[in-house]
Amino acid sequence: MVETSARLLKLLSLLQLRREWASADLADRLGVAVRTVRRDVERLRTLGYPVDSTPGVSGGYRLGSGADMPPLLLDDDEAVAVAVGLRTAAGGSVTGIEETSVRALAKLEQVLPSRLRHRVAALSSATVPLPVGGPSVGADVLTAIAATVRDHERLRFDYVGHDGGSSRREVEPHRLVNRGRRWYLVAWDVDRSDWRTFRVDRMTPTIPTGPRFAPREAPSGDVAGFVARGLDYALWSCRASLRLHASADAVAQRLPASIVVEPGDEHTCVVHTGADSYEMIAVHLAMLDVDFDVLDPPEFADHLRRTAARYLRAADTATSA
Secondary structure, eight states: OHHHHHHHHHHHHHHHHSSOEEHHHHHHHHTSOHHHHHHHHHHHHHTTOOEEEOOSTTOEEEEOOOSSOOOOOOOHHHHHHHHHHHHHHTTSSEETHHHHHHHHHHHHHHHSOHHHHHHHHHHHHHOOOOOOOOOOEEHHHHHHHHHHHHHTBOEEEEEEOTTSOEEEEEEEEEEEEEETTEEEEEEEETTTTEEEEEEGGGEEEOSSOOOBOOOOOOGGGOHHHHHHHHHHHHHOSEEEEEEESSOHHHHHTTSOTTSEEEEOSTTOEEEEEEESSHHHHHHHHHHHTOOEEEEEOHHHHHHHHHHHHHHHHHHHHHHHO
16 A cells, blocks of 8 residues: 555656656556556546546546646755745745745745755855846736747737837747846747847737747747847947958857857858947957958947057057167
8 A cells, every 4th residue: 555655646746747648658667567557547536636648559648737736746856946946036026926935935844854944944044145126027927928938829919119119019939038137038020020039027918819830940049148149239339240260160169158150151250249348349359369350330440440550659669769
């Protein structure tokens, strides 16, 4: 009986781990025959757990949704991770989640074994959160957007831009990205036929959602990098596009990920960069120690001419001395 109960708990844990399991895979993980898995699934159903099944030779099982949430079975590291995550969420950027996180954390700490409670307490006592201001996002908005990402459904929303103007957008949502206290949605803008990044705190989703769509490949193959590059580029006061006389691989290894490097031929590449001033862009280029051509803007080329003339005068002075 004890062995059967332990196996049922392990089966329930496995069903919570993955969306769907083949009968044979569950049998392998549990070390039993497929018919034993069928009997154990029936026992779980008798206990009130909604386990859905798929008939056929390749049939399987999934944990369905029911009136009550089944108990979560966590190993030590998972329990600590959840507790730490709840502590972080208590001071996070999602509107209304702080109090809920505190309540959930209190319930979790009541049932944590002492060895795990000490680990969580040690981290809490050694950590001092740094208060950061900024906009927050409603949990209902995040979950609504996440559902459209999961279900590959078009999302319609009203959006307030940087200039305060409002527009109606329709997109194919790809991923949510969190950076600091801000949430961003990476999506394919249907009207503009291009990838865009939207600040979630400026979005007001509308219901119902749009039709389903076939997911596209992620922009640049790296969603987080795409968002980081877009944010950094938007914050630069001065920008420049340059052709560097070096391979893209060689240049990319010496530049931060926020700078876009476009491969040219095997000996050249194009770089889109920026900084708070043209002086800083020039300094960064000098540190690369490669030849380059200015593609844009003319103002940066003018800055380089003035700087070059200043350096030549200094060099001539040193020679005459």
